[in-house]
Amino acid sequence: MPLRLDSADRDFEARFSDLLAGKRESSRDVSDAVAAIIADVRSRGDAAVAELTNRYDKAGVTADTLRLDAREIGAAARQVPDNVRAALQVAHDRIRAHHEKQKPQDHVYTDALGVTLGTRWTPVDAVGIYVPGGLASYPSSVLMNAVPAHVAGVSRIAMVVPTPNGEINPAILAAAEIAGITEIYRIGGAQAVAALAYGTASIARVDKVVGPGNAYVATAKRQVFGQVGIDMIAGPSEVLVIADGSANPAWVAADLIAQAEHGAGAQSILVTTDSRLAGAVATEMERQLALLPKQALAREGWEEFGAIITVASLDQAADLANRIASEHVELALDDPQALLPAIRHAGAIFLGHHTPEAIGDYVGGSNHVLPTARSARFASGLGVLDFMKRTSLLGCTPSALSALAEPAVTIAGVEDLDGHGRSISIRLNT
Numbered sequence: 240m241p242l243r244l245d246s247a248d249r250d251f252e253a254r255f256s257d258l259l260a261g262k263r264e265s266s267r268d269v270s271d272a273v274a275a276i277i278a279d280v281r282s283r284g285d286a287a288v289a290e291l292t293n294r295y296d297k298a299g300v301t302a303d304t305l306r307l308d309a310r311e312i313g314a315a316a317r318q319v320p321d322n323v324r325a326a327l328q329v330a331h332d333r334i335r336a337h338h339e340k341q342k343p344q345d346h347v348y349t350d351a352l353g354v355t356l357g358t359r360w361t362p363v364d365a366v367g368i369y370v371p372g373g374l375a376s377y378p379s380s381v382l383m384n385a386v387p388a389h390v391a392g393v394s395r396i397a398m399v400v401p402t403p404n405g406e407i408n409p410a411i412l413a414a415a416e417i418a419g420i421t422e423i424y425r426i427g428g429a430q431a432v433a434a435l436a437y438g439t440a441s442i443a444r445v446d447k448v449v450g451p452g453n454a455y456v457a458t459a460k461r462q463v464f465g466q467v468g469i470d471m472i473a474g475p476s477e478v479l480v481i482a483d484g485s486a487n488p489a490w491v492a493a494d495l496i497a498q499a500e501h502g503a504g505a506q507s508i509l510v511t512t513d514s515r516l517a518g519a520v521a522t523e524m525e526r527q528l529a530l531l532p533k534q535a536l537a538r539e540g541w542e543e544f545g546a547i548i549t550v551a552s553l554d555q556a557a558d559l560a561n562r563i564a565s566e567h568v569e570l571a572l573d574d575p576q577a578l579l580p581a582i583r584h585a586g587a588i589f590l591g592h593h594t595p596e597a598i599g600d601y602v603g604g605s606n607h608v609l610p611t612a613r614s615a616r617f618a619s620g621l622g623v624l625d626f627m628k629r630t631s632l633l634g635c636t637p638s639a640l641s642a643l644a645e646p647a648v649t650i651a652g653v654e655d656l657d658g659h660g661r662s663i664s665i666r667l668n669t
């Protein structure tokens with residue numbers, strides 16, 4: 240059984256703090272293992288990537304077969320049934336339409352002094368997109384990564400995906416085809432992130448690595464940051480459901496199981512004002528888990544890190560939600576809009592009884608690559624801006640420079656940087 244907490248209990252704060260501190264995504268062991276993998280890829284390149292891929296994925300690759308060729312991609316994609324292709328196309332089109340609305344505008348203006356100021360957006364040249372594939376396969380993540388990159392105008396998109404036992408779900412390649420991705424490598428884990436960040440003989444390095452993954456992937460992204468950009472830490476998935484007496488316990492239980500199904504580090508938490516609902520959801524979880532074919536994975540995710548928390552009010556539920564800063568927050572309430580302003584830290588918020596998180600995983604149109612492990616306190620979900628950079632523009636007329644010279648030279652003086660001051664004053668009166 241997962242943790243049961245009541246905010247009225249004397250030891251609530253201590254137990255809630257333990258829940259927040261739970262090591263789901265990073266540990267000393269994983270950090271050390273990842274550092275060793277990155278060092279190995281940096282020194283031995285493709286040979287290390289192939290060896291590590293065979294060790295962890297049993298993929299049967301050599302340094303020469305890391306990349307899928309166009310014929311393989313086309314043949315696998317053609318195996319995909321029409322209804323699956325059509326579903327992926329629906330998802331693609333909805334994700335594209337939503338992300339088109341995120342495209343930023345350049346702007347330039349001239350102020351009263353005659354100074355021209357502006358902001359210009361340009362795409363990142365080359366990105367690596369990580370599509371997870373250890374325990375489950377995620378064709379939807381191909382679209383969630385690739386579509387915003389295309390909308391941003393990225394010219395090179397290199398995709399990596401692990402192929403356990405040398406097998407790849409054809410729907411991954413169908414999704415790649417729909418999204419227009421042609422550079423695909425059958426590699427995953429920390430070795431894939433290292434290859435993208437540092438480059439090898441067969442994989443040209445990229446400028447930024449994005450995408451979700453397990454603890455090894457998340458830790459590798461932390462460790463290569465600086466060599467390349469990263470989007471955020473999108474590690475093991477999590478959901479926090481806020482529910483009152485209006486919620487259907489069977490639906491809430493199904494939503495908690497859906498995230499727990501991601502296994503290994505996944506977390507599902509219910510916060511409710513209704514103690515009867517808390518009990519009913521616990522009972523429903525047991526009933527539904529017993530029916531699930533993949534119950535072992537979901538049970539592991541639920542029992543190791545899951546929790547049911549009873550609170551006195553929805554305001555208190557919102558406070559706890561902000562402290563947890565979950566990847567997904569569901570408001571299973573009749574009037575979700577009333578609580579919405581109080582939820583400030585969440586990767587994505589799902590409004591009302593008829594918006595299960597899983598609709599956002601696939602076809603809602605919003606992105607499912609979202610910050611985990613409390614990083615929604617400072618990070619956002621993947622979007623077009625993650626694939627772009629902002630450059631500022633500044634231009635002075637002679638009179639604008641004259642008007643600004645005195646305060647600028649004064650500040651240069653207090654910083655004791657006379658060269659800075661002189662580069663301004665040298666332009667005056669000439």
Ligand SMILES: NC(=O)c1ccc[n+]([C@@H]2O[C@H](COP(=O)([O-])OP(=O)(O)OC[C@H]3O[C@@H](n4cnc5c(N)ncnc54)[C@H](O)[C@@H]3O)[C@@H](O)[C@H]2O)c1
Nearest residue numbers: 371372373374401427428451452453473475476501608609
């Ligand atoms: N936050 C998000 O937006 C989001 C979206 C989709 C999926 N996810 C998460 O992505 C994760 C996918 O995990 P996964 O495991 O199925 O696939 P994965 O592709 O992330 O990881 C598989 C790789 O892990 C590496 N690995 C496994 N065991 C290892 C070990 N002992 N030592 C070194 N490397 C090892 C291997 O290289 C393997 O290729 C889940 O946690 C899921 O919750 C998150």
Ligand SMILES: N[C@H](CO)Cc1c[nH]c[nH+]1
Nearest residue numbers: 377379476600607608609
């Ligand atoms: N819930 C995951 C993280 O947002 C995404 C996903 C893909 N497929 C199923 N689920």
Ligand SMILES: [Zn+2]
Nearest residue numbers: 476497498600
């Ligand atoms: Zn999911």
